[in-house]
Amino acid sequence: MEVLEQLLANHPFLLGLKAKHLNLLAGCAARQEYGRGDFLFREGTEADQMFLLHSGRVTLEIHQPGIGEIQLESLLPGDVLGWSCLFPPYRWHVDARALEPAVVLILAGDCLRPKLDADPELGYAVTKRLLNKVHERLEHVRMQRLDLYNVRPGERIP
Amino acid sequence: MVASICHAREVAKREPTILGREGLSALLDTLRANGYQLVGPVVRAGAIAYEAIAGLDDLPAGWSDSQEPGRYRLSRNDSPALFAYTVGPQSWKKFLPGAVTTLWQAKRQPDGGFVIAEPPTAAGNYAFIGVRPCELAAISIQDRVLQGGEYCSTAYLARRQKNFLLAVNCTRPGGTCFCHSWGTGPKASANFDLVLTELLSPPGQRFLLEIGSATGAEIAVQIPQQIASPHELAESAQLLERASHQMGRTLATAGVKELLARNIEHPHWESVAERCLGCANCTMVCPTCFCTTLSDTTNLTGDQAERVASWDSCFTLAYSYLHGGSVRSSRQARYRQWLTHKLSNWFAQFGEAGCVGCGRCITWCPVGIDLTAEVGAL
Amino acid sequence: MKLAKSVPGAVTEAMVPEVVRVRQVIRETGDTITLNIAPPPRAGGFLFKPGQFNMLYAFGKGEVPISISGDPGHPSELLHTVRAVGLVTSELTKLQIGDRLGVRGPYGNGWPMERAKGNDLVIVAGGLGLAPLRPVIYHVLRQRGEFRRVALYYGARTPQDILFLHELEHWRGRLDLDLSVEVTVDRAGADWFGHVGVVTALLANAYLATDGTVAFVCGPEIMMRFAVRELERYGLARTQIWLSLERNMKCGVGLCGHCQYGPTFVCHDGPVYRLDSIGDLLSRREI
Known part of the structure; x- marks a missing residue:
């Protein structure tokens, strides 16, 4: 338990979180390893966990019939994925696959949600960090969809 | 040697003198005799244009202009004045070096490659007749841009190397003029060879002549002239002082x-x-x-x-x-x-x-x- | 027009291209090639600074500014990486071994290698923006001891659009070079095991000491604006960030006026600018 708490405390996403809050989160947490090619989650299945990437890389991808897998974004250590476990209908809408062996800290959704609701201070601290991540990722997505290295950037969005 | 002509006109100080109409005509003839092609103001298509002239008779005697935003009109009266208008749509950049310059030509070779050759530079020894003070300032600005930096325009340089500037002070500014705001007129202060101020008071048309360079002095000594009287000097100064208060426009240049x-x-x-x-x-x-x-x-x-x-x-x-x-x-x-x-x-x-x-x-x-x-x- | 300053009698013809021959054509991607050109004969070879460019002339078609993508320490070789986007660049990408083209240059200020000495160097490149930065990497590798950590972050459109792929792999694999190389693409299929996402996302894991780091950024202007924002987010000051800008260029020597960017001429005041020297122009429209 203490090791887990330490891992959580050192994860960039939770940096600066109060000890009592880390303790609350640790109660929902587990450490999980994935091999190269393993799926962290599959589209359409129940979104029941949030993932804090400790090491390794994970890609978010989606399958298009006739084309195959399209990689949307690869995530690096320090990134967080699995926001869908916080909101109904609690279902994944992309696949997450390990590109290389990965160590992940998992927070169980049905454990996490009541704790965030019950303790607004914790709820806000986590939400604010999430919002910052969403902001960062949104910026990346904006830049990505501009298709900047195309001959006429932004003109043809495939 | 070349650079000194372009960059620093050596001023030869001499007393201002007075020329009659014949004296001015002689001045133009002298310039031509010294190898210059004369270019000056003429009336063309209802406006003052700068073109090759043969002599004094080609200048727009009696013509003056009225200018307002989006409006330009020429009119003529029986005055003998040769410089009673201001600037028209053209400027001397028409000749420095002009709107179109061929830089080089390339030719395919039998082996599929190509060679590049420069056409001979058209030098053109132009004497500009009737350059206004604002235009002298403009030429000096273009000197800095086109031959004052690390790289030069050779076509520009070739034209400026032998370029005589006979300036004319402005005694009658136009409706859109604001040279006084920049201090570039109505009186020429630098960057000319000779400058005229046209006087029309009794006893009649004459031109105050001042020297701005050694080249100007060399030309000036070849024509008949008289020392200007204190009265003529005062009249010229008064005309130019008055002109600086008659500008049609003003620009707040400070800041x-x-x-x-x-x-x-x-x-x-x-x-x-x-x-x-x-x-x-x-x-x-x-x-x-x-x-x-x-x-x-x-x-x-x-x-x-x-x-x-x-x-x-x-x-x-x-x-x-x-x-x-x-x-x-x-x-x-x-x-x-x-x-x-x-x-x-x-x-x-x-x-x-x-x-x-x-x-x-x-x-x-x-x-x-x-x-x-x-x-x-x- | 030509250079007619300097020493009287020593007139260099700046507006007249020198005719040179293509030695080798390297296909980089579907629309991009690298021309290996026999450089114009100069005493000591064709010397240039990383980030400088030449004007390349395709017979009868016209002239374009193209940055030099080769090794500044190897002046007997002149490399230009060209993407077919317009009339002249399309013509240049069709050139074969032995074909002739015109060259004028080198022009522009180049990257401030002196300023990067003794510092960490972060290189952020997007798309074809890697080409003017490759000479920086060559320079660093030649003088590796003069720089501290050196990291290259490069974003391309797809795995097929990655420039200098073999070299990137080589640099990445050579531990003795001590060069960190991270490549990302905007889109990829399942057969790509590199990063997917924008180049700025990689900076989150970059080592950016706020003191003693300089960043060189080159790519499309929007990409550079995003990169600047990301670098500032991690604490770099505007005095630590350099960009290579692009504007319409005709003469390359400051006489034609076209490449003006605010109070500067990109051809001789740039193309490399320290971010603070251009004020807030980068975020102003239609400058």
Whole structure:
């Protein structure tokens, strides 16, 4: 338990979180390893966990019939994925696959949600960090969809 | 040797003298005898133009102009005055080196390669007759731009190396003039060989002659003249003093550089754009606008190619073309570029403003956009 | 027009291209090649600074500014990486071994290698923006001891659009070079095991000491604006960031007026600018 708490405390996403809050989160947490090619989650299945990437890389991808897998974004250590476990209908809408062996800290959704609701201070601290991540990722997505290295950037969005 | 002619006109100090009409005629003949081609003001298509002249008789005697934003009219009376108008749509950049210059030609070789050769530079020993003080300032600005930096325009340099400037002080400013705001007129102070001030008071038409360079002095000694009387000197000074109060326009030049630099975003640009046609007239008539585009052409068989430099304007879309589009696609951005370059960025690039107060851009704007008013509105 | 300053009698013809021959054509991607050109004969070879460019002339078609993508320490070789986007660049990408083209240059200021000495160097490149930065990497590898940590972050459109792929792999694999190389693409299929996402996302894991780091950024202008924002987010000051800008260029020597960017001429005041030297122009429209 203490090791887990330490891992959580050192994860960039939770940096600066109060000890009592880390303790609350640790109660929902587990450490999980994935091999190269393993799926962290599959589209359409129940979104029941949030993932804090400790090491390794994970890609978010989606399958298009006739084309195959399209990689949307690869995530690096320090990134967080699995926001869908916080909101109904609690279902994944992309696949997450390990590109290389990965160590992940998992927070169980049905454990996490009541704790965030019950303790607004914790709820806000986590939400604010999430919002910052969403902001960062949104910026990346904006830049990505501009298709900047195309001959006429932004003109043809495939 | 060459550089000293272009960069520093050595001033020979001598007493101002007086010429009659015959004296001026003799001066023009002397210039021609010294190998200069004379270029001066003539009436062409209802405006004052600069063209080759044979002598005094080609000058626009009795003509004067009236200029307002978007308006230019010439009229004639029976006055013998030769310089009673101000500047027309043309400026001396017509000859320095002109609107189109061939830079080089390339020829395909039998082995599939090609060679490049330069055409001979057209030197042209021009004596400009009747250069106004604002135009002297404009030539001096172009000197700095086209031959004052690390790289020079050789075509410009060739023309300026043997270029005689016979200036004329302005005793009658026009409706769009504001040279007094920049201190570039109405009296010539530098960058000329000889300068005239036309006097029309009794006993009749005569010209006060002052020397601005050693070359000017060499020419001046070859013509008959008299020492100017104190009365004539006083009259000339009085005419020029009066002229400086008769400018049709005024520009608040103090702080204009900073004013434009801090107003890159200003609602007024949009208001200008509503009127501006993007026609590029202002840049074509401007005596300091120096931008050229380079174009490449081939003959029909495709085995000969050449590159020409021709006047370009920041008001065209092609001017800022980048990756299939224009950086300044809106007219407001193009007007802002032009005005900000003239009155602000030019200082950073060349240490002075790119405007001399000649008023051409105001007169020849088809919708009468007035630079002095636009600056005032910022 | 030509250079007629300097020493009287020593007139260099700046507006007249020198005719040179293509030695080798390297296909980089579907629309991009690298021309290996026999450089114009100069005493000591064709010397240039990383980040400088030449004007390349395709017979009868016209001239374009193209940055030099080769090794500044190897002046007997002149490399230009060209993408077919317009009339002249399309013509240049069709050139074969032995074909002739015109060259004028080198022009522009180049990257401030002196300023990067003794510092960490972060290189951020997007798309074809890697080409003018490759000479920086060559320079660093030649003088590796003069720089501290050196990291290259490069974003391309797809795995097929990655420039200098073999070299990137080589640099990445050579531990003795001590060069960190991270490549990302905007889109990829399942057969790509590199990063997917924008180049700025990689900076989150970059080592950016706020003191003693300089950043060189080159790519499309929007990409550079995003990169600047990201670098500032991690604490770099505007005096630590350099960008290579692009504007329409005709003469390359400051006489034609086209490449003006605010109070500067990109051809001789740039193309490399320290971010603070251009004020807030980068975020202004239609400059």
